[in-house]
Amino acid sequence: MEQTNQVPKIVTSRIGLEESWGIKTYLATGGYTALRKALTTMTPEQVADEVSKSNLLGRGGAGFEVGRKWSMLKPGPVRYLVVNGDESEPATFKDHMLIENDPHQIVEGTLISAYAVGAARAFIFVRGEFALGLERLQAAVNEAYAYGAIGRNIFGSGFSVDLVVHPGAGAYICGEETALLESLEGKRGFPRIKPPYFPAVIGLYGEPTIVNNVESMSNIPWIVNNGGASFAALGVGRSTGTRIFALAGHVNRPGNYEVEMAKLTFRDLVERPEYGGGMRLGRQVKAFIPGGVSAPWFAPDQLDIPLSQDDVAKAGSMLGSGSIVMMDDHTCMVRAAWRIAKFFWRESCGQCTPCREGSGWIEKMMRRIEQGAGREADLDLLMDACDNISPGVAWPPQQTTICVLGPSIPSSVASAIRMFRDEFLVHIKEGGCPYE
Amino acid sequence: MGAFSPEMRERAENLLTLYPKRRSALIPLCHLAQEQAGHLTSPLMEEIAELTGVTPAEVYGTASFYDMLHTEQVGKFLVGVCTNVACLLQGGGELLEHAEASLGVAAGGTTEDEMFTLEEVECVAHCDKAPAVQVNYRFFGPLTGESFDDLIAKLRAGEYDGVVPPHGTLTRVTRENGIEVPLDEVLAERKEMDRAKAERKAAAEAAKEGN
Numbered sequence: 001m002e003q004t005n006q007v008p009k010i011v012t013s014r015i016g017l018e019e020s021w022g023i024k025t026y027l028a029t030g031g032y033t034a035l036r037k038a039l040t041t042m043t044p045e046q047v048a049d050e051v052s053k054s055n056l057l058g059r060g061g062a063g064f065e066v067g068r069k070w071s072m073l074k075p076g077p078v079r080y081l082v083v084n085g086d087e088s089e090p091a092t093f094k095d096h097m098l099i100e101n102d103p104h105q106i107v108e109g110t111l112i113s114a115y116a117v118g119a120a121r122a123f124i125f126v127r128g129e130f131a132l133g134l135e136r137l138q139a140a141v142n143e144a145y146a147y148g149a150i151g152r153n154i155f156g157s158g159f160s161v162d163l164v165v166h167p168g169a170g171a172y173i174c175g176e177e178t179a180l181l182e183s184l185e186g187k188r189g190f191p192r193i194k195p196p197y198f199p200a201v202i203g204l205y206g207e208p209t210i211v212n213n214v215e216s217m218s219n220i221p222w223i224v225n226n227g228g229a230s231f232a233a234l235g236v237g238r239s240t241g242t243r244i245f246a247l248a249g250h251v252n253r254p255g256n257y258e259v260e261m262a263k264l265t266f267r268d269l270v271e272r273p274e275y276g277g278g279m280r281l282g283r284q285v286k287a288f289i290p291g292g293v294s295a296p297w298f299a300p301d302q303l304d305i306p307l308s309q310d311d312v313a314k315a316g317s318m319l320g321s322g323s324i325v326m327m328d329d330h331t332c333m334v335r336a337a338w339r340i341a342k343f344f345w346r347e348s349c350g351q352c353t354p355c356r357e358g359s360g361w362i363e364k365m366m367r368r369i370e371q372g373a374g375r376e377a378d379l380d381l382l383m384d385a386c387d388n389i390s391p392g393v394a395w396p397p398q399q400t401t402i403c404v405l406g407p408s409i410p411s412s413v414a415s416a417i418r419m420f421r422d423e424f425l426v427h428i429k430e431g432g433c434p435y436e
Numbered sequence: 437m438g439a440f441s442p443e444m445r446e447r448a449e450n451l452l453t454l455y456p457k458r459r460s461a462l463i464p465l466c467h468l469a470q471e472q473a474g475h476l477t478s479p480l481m482e483e484i485a486e487l488t489g490v491t492p493a494e495v496y497g498t499a500s501f502y503d504m505l506h507t508e509q510v511g512k513f514l515v516g517v518c519t520n521v522a523c524l525l526q527g528g529g530e531l532l533e534h535a536e537a538s539l540g541v542a543a544g545g546t547t548e549d550e551m552f553t554l555e556e557v558e559c560v561a562h563c564d565k566a567p568a569v570q571v572n573y574r575f576f577g578p579l580t581g582e583s584f585d586d587l588i589a590k591l592r593a594g595e596y597d598g599v600v601p602p603h604g605t606l607t608r609v610t611r612e613n614g615i616e617v618p619l620d621e622v623l624a625e626r627k628e629m630d631r632a633k634a635e636r637k638a639a640a641e642a643a644k645e646g647n
């Protein structure tokens with residue numbers, strides 16, 4: 001598949017510029033022209049129409065159409081917009097980069113979106129650990145106020161909105177949109193039961209609320225300036241525009257790469273010199289995680305699947321958070337899957353029994369096997385535990401819990417057992433890890 | 437006398453004005469408290485309770501949910517070694533073992549001189565620089581055992597004071613403007629927007645029917 005040279009950088013165009021986070025650079029590179037255009041020449045519906053036409057899929061993990069989500073917002077006197085900058089899906093590091101290096105783009109996208117959905121106030125929820133990001137985003141908001149892009153009667157349009165940067169305090173589950181709203185209300189981050197607590201119906205303070213991801217918001221200024229149709233002209237099918245893929249693990253050049261959706265394959269991203277530059281030490285791919293640790297793993301013969309939401313779903317996994325983790329043939333798969341299980345166990349909020357108890361059992365059994373004290377029967381027990389959390393252990397997973405953290409737990413463990421059963425058996429028979 | 441210093445109290449009151457409901461400021465206020473005292477002391481939690489309109493037990497209960505909020509004393513530098521999958525693949529597990537040996541404490545412990553608290557942390561979104569380490573939420577990587585020791589020595593010597601503030605200081609930029617737009621004013625505006633939208637819709641439909 002050929003990548004044409006004309007593919008624009010939609011969300012990463014300023015990365016690497018000097019002081020890319022400051023308003024001077026932002027204004028010099030077309031910053032706030034889209035906000036001006038939207039507020040002074042378009043109605044809110046026209047803005048929402050362009051976003052619908054673009055078919056922008058949410059970049060936070062679930063991949064829901066942004067325009068469609070906006071159209072589902074329940075009318076009400078008070079509506080809120082909340083931007084999700086909590087990025088904590090392991091091996092995902094794209095929002096972190098956007099927040100630190102192009103905060104104004106997020107601010108502009110948020111303001112335009114607030115106009116489109118009629119939000120009374122907008123909040124950008126930033127993962128607490130992103131201290132530098134919080135500094136730069138707050139500085140950007142201060143600058144945007146001074147410039148007249150936030151506040152009362154923006155650019156003389158009659159539209160007013162306030163934007164608040166809100167720090168989290170360390171909890172993966174707060175990335176889940178209803179947990180995020182609880183956290184923003186000053187509570188523990190316990191996900192709410194959907195239905196009835198769909199944010200678009202009953203959101204922040206019980207009012208209709210739109211929750212969108214930081215990268216989703218970063219696309220909005222370009223869409224307003226260039227039109228939804230230009231965005232939709234990129235990519236294939238439902239996967240339109242460009243997307244940032246966070247490539248990590250055993251590649252020569254780990255990093256964030258913005259590419260046109262669906263035009264490249266995983267192999268292109270891993271091997272091309274301008275992207276991953278091949279596997280480290282010239283080794284072979286043993287397996288890879290295509291979309292964050294909540295996603296089932298892929299085998300080397302799936303490297304030729306295009307980076308498209310639908311193709312990856314058809315193959316039994318997801319593009320999820322946009323994180324790709326490459327594992328070479330020297331990797332202990334038991335250890336990798338165990339570490340992921342441990343993550344879910346640590347981060348389960350504990351409201352649902354299958355998630356709370358299941359993650360604990362799985363972590364313990366996986367640790368036992370990795371340390372050489374496992375039994376062959378453990379493999380069936382592990383699959384049973386997975387089945388208890390998500391009946392059938394299939395993809396897309398069945399959900400018996402309040403949120404989808406629960407059904408994400410089996411993904412890596414079941415993948416590892418199904419793909420590398422022999423390796424588990426070696427651990428069990430030899431009483432230890434063969435890779436140590 | 438309050439537990440917050442006068443300067444912090446003022447910042448706290450400014451933060452409260454940013455939210456439609458006071459309780460929303462609870463976590464930001466906890467960060468302020470940690471900036472002042474390094475951790476959440478009982479008097480500070482009581483003052484946060486008073487400011488946000490909840491009980492001290494609710495502040496404690498909420499804070500205990502979050503990894504970054506500490507109700508016990510921690511070191512001047514919180515050193516978090518990431519061992520999640522991208523770091524694991526690049527030696528994060530071994531780096532944590534090295535850090536434990538080098539600092540002489542197990543993960544979760546604080547060195548005797550109260551300079552360093554070592555933690556095993558989950559992904560800090562610095563995975564392209566794996567294995568990654570965070571010090572008071574400033575990120576370093578990729579690190580080897582040697583460069584880890586070097587980092588610790590420099591932190592001890594104060595060489596990173598400009599980059600890594602003491603534990604508790606989350607952001608060194610504060611909001612310059614209070615609430616610029618009163619909510620009732622915005623709501624009146626939104627009502628007007630909705631009315632105009634309904635009018636446009638009606639006009640469009642009338643035009644369609646006219647055809």
Ligand SMILES: Cc1cc2nc3c(=O)[nH]c(=O)nc-3n(C[C@H](O)[C@H](O)[C@H](O)COP(=O)(O)O)c2cc1C
Pocket residue numbers: 057058059060061062063064066084085086087088089172173174175176177178211212213214216403404405
């Ligand atoms: C356990 C869990 C963690 C999540 N973490 C994040 C996150 O860190 N950032 C994010 O944008 N979305 C995250 N999501 C998805 C959000 O719930 C939500 O779908 C998303 O923010 C919507 O934005 P989008 O439609 O623009 O993608 C998470 C979901 C779950 C279940």
Ligand code: SF4
Pocket residue numbers: 173190191347348349350351352353355356401402403404405406407
């Ligand atoms: S599935 Fe897990 S994380 Fe989600 S609400 Fe239930 S216990 Fe909490």
Ligand code: FES
Pocket residue numbers: 090091092518519520521522523524558559560561562563566568
């Ligand atoms: S996995 Fe360690 S920083 Fe992401």
